[in-house]
Amino acid sequence: MNRKLLQSVREYKKQAFLAPVLVVLEVLLEVLIPLLMANIIDVGIMNGDMNYIIKVGLLLVVMAMVSLFFGAKAGQVAAVAGAGYAKNLRHDIFYKIQDFSFGNIDHFSTSSLVTRLTTDITNVQMAFMFSIRMLARAPIMVVLSWIMTATISMKIACLMLVTIPILGGVLIFIAKKAHPHFIQVFDEYDVLNNTVQENVNAARVVKAYVREDHENEKFHKISQKVFDLFTRAEMIVAWNSPVMNFVMYTVVLLIVLIGGEDIVFGTMQTGELTSIMVYAMQILMSLMMVSFVFVMIMIAEASSDRIREVLEEVPEMEDAPDALTEVANGDIDFEHVDFSYAGEDGNLSLKDVSLHIKSGQVVGVIGGTGSAKSTLVQLIPRLYDVTRGCVKVGGQDVRKYNLEKLRDQVSMVLQKNVLFTGSIYENIRWGDENASNEEVQRVCKLAQADGFINEFPLKYNTMIVEGGNNVSGGQKQRLCIARALLKKPKILILDDSTSAVDTRTDALIRKAFREEIPDTTKIIIAQRISSVEDADMIIVMENGQINGVGTSEELLKTNAIYREVYESQVKGGEDHE
Template identity: 45%
Template structure:
């Protein structure tokens, strides 16, 4: 209940609609409860005495009550739908906003498929519970209380049947809810698994087709789909037992009431109209109890979904701006001072250990190293995508933890190892770097990144639709567009994380020449080719998370065996291609 209480805070302006819907339910219930009283009088007075005017009078009263109940019911449906779906929209918005604030370490705790389920299916469960459960939640207790009260008022002896049946219904509800409650959590996890397989299959559909793994993916999908089916079947099979059990008790009660009521009529202790009216209250009371049980099941499922949603909302972002942040980056200098880092506090080994490195503003620095040497980890600490475990990283002479996050990241432009483009046109993607950039600025950035070479051949140029994830362009074209987007940001620090691996050496040389023209911008280039970094002011070689060597091309070529091996293998073919040393990842 604590989770639901937390989520109710997001009702906001829809709180009034929810209260209005509850009020309309109460009014509707009162109108419906009055009808059996009129019906009893109609039979016992009007029909018995043959008084047509009295029958018409009571009939009109019943018709008015039924009409008013219908109107209030329709108004309830309008207010309830607006409240439920408005509430759901605000909860989804809050979840999405919180995820946008997450650091990489927060995102490591949630699978993307699980986040999708929590923003869609789990919120839908809450919406359905609010829209479908508000009516019985408010109506049923009122119907139950007033129905029992009027039943005892009409005939206390006959109403004792409820005293026998109510405990049986309560026991059934308790057993069903106790068994079903934990199963709803497993059901949502099974939904996570299905979404994960669907997401992977659609994202990697080209790889699946290229490797002819369609049948394998179908089997994998069938497995998680079957898991979801079986979990759903077990859960709802038990939940469905609630209704027949209640109907059994309800019809047993009706038979007993007819039995005892018939005997009382024969003895002259009860009128037929009174029994008819009493039976109406019996049905209302029983239906109310059944609806209450259904509300409990809805509530049980919504509690599982609410807990999953609250987990997202209460996850505190691992990184945030300090109370009095620095709001201006002086220059592009970068200093690593005794930096050590591990991704998880409980990890036994550090990804980076004892890194000391000074990069002057405006310098070009190349970073080489084998797979797993923590090249990407190193540069991710600069825009504070992760926080160091030990030591400090300084940008412009200030610890990155002292900056306003937006200010720091606006000063650092990074072209990720995995190129990411979004649905939309080329121009829309490029304007991620500068939303106010004009067409001339866009083409200037494209020329610097050599993206103009293929854009000029496209009929729509900057208005070309890239499709989902940039599927309409090749890997090399995607890299060049990402570089153009980074250049539009006009940063103080520009980071290329193996961002020219998919372009030919001639194009790479053109891009490198364009970058040399950027004055006052610190450039860090992670590369797999010596030619990408050999003209840099400083080349850093990482090995096992430590700086193995640092220097210019000439210095490293003269003194460092690893750099010599890389250079020889790439530039001259090398005589020891298959030797142990060459088995290191060629940077």
């Protein structure tokens, strides 16, 4: 088991240590039981001593009960240690993910992270739980059983001494052959989970385009691949049982042959042969359990590598010890900013961008698809870091701020906003968990959401289902705007966030912004000219560069792109009317 992962045992170290101790006590009693059985046969039965049989028999029952108690307690303690270890691992991974930037998250797929938090951790949990029991039990059982066998018959003990490494080597070889297939299986699990997640999230689109058959076929292919990989791995592992049985029965026959000859010549008693048979079975079964646990460890090793990748991922953005905690105002400066999603060696999405936005200004951003409008604004709250140059907020480089404090002052309504399962009150309070009902209702009025909310039977207590699928696109956007407003930010960014509302509602939202949060810097990315026409400054983006900056009137005179969009929308709309 990986050392880094074992650090997550933490408060369950006591149980993890106690389980093998209890197992050792269980094994000690189990090893003595065959000796007492031999004495019952060789002394009690052979001499017809009923008192001896009863006395040793009672002792045998007591030892068996105590051994059973130790075994059950060991299983209980190991289960607590395993479940606790898995709980801590999930905690560590989930908290680690919270520190990831978008760049870190892009390194893993969502489905892959889900698989690591579920299937992979379950594999590691099971391997850990069985390891602290079986890997303590098996070696001690093998050694003590062999010693007890040696005290009775050195010939049979030597036979076992030859058998143990041969059988152990074969079982380990089988497990190692299966290991690469298990690694492939978990990679395919990521693909399978991604397919299911994508299909469920896009269920409306799938049905709208009648693509159920296509999705079923895609799922079947991936599911079949997982099946094939698992089958190959299990077919290799399946050799464990026949190899074990072959060796077991061969050893039993040899023991009977050697023991029977010794009984005939009077060098061994019947009870001793019986106890040797039990010891042989204990040794062989211990080896079988070792091989079983070894297979689990092989599977868990693949899973632990994947978990370790997440835990060892270095967050691209970490707070400096002297990080700033106060954002002075909503001033924004881009100074010769280059940005690439792939790092310094990748293609630039933003190229030499420089601009200054004054605190409290309303700034519109327009441009064609792929012009890097969203990329531009995502650098302000440090969802990504610049590749070259710097972005400043309140006169300070955003990299100097404490991330939490910076993002508290930069509210962002993304293109693809998400509502969470819970009431409307609970969703809006993501902006401020301590906000009163009146404050929530006030921002909903500003975002033009109060009207449709009050039409619901439960009003603000209406439950939102996963992803907000029980409200329309426009309603979802307005709820997300209200959530952002509740933060009372110094900078508010709307990334095409009013695209699903009508122009009248859009105008009312912008009017509320001007009147209610005049000191907040407002950046509005939009496709509609009407959404940005009255802005203090409009930025025209093209191919990751600023093509023009100015008011609507200025850009109509100086910028061909803006003029073309304006005429196609405004004049086109008039002609249509």
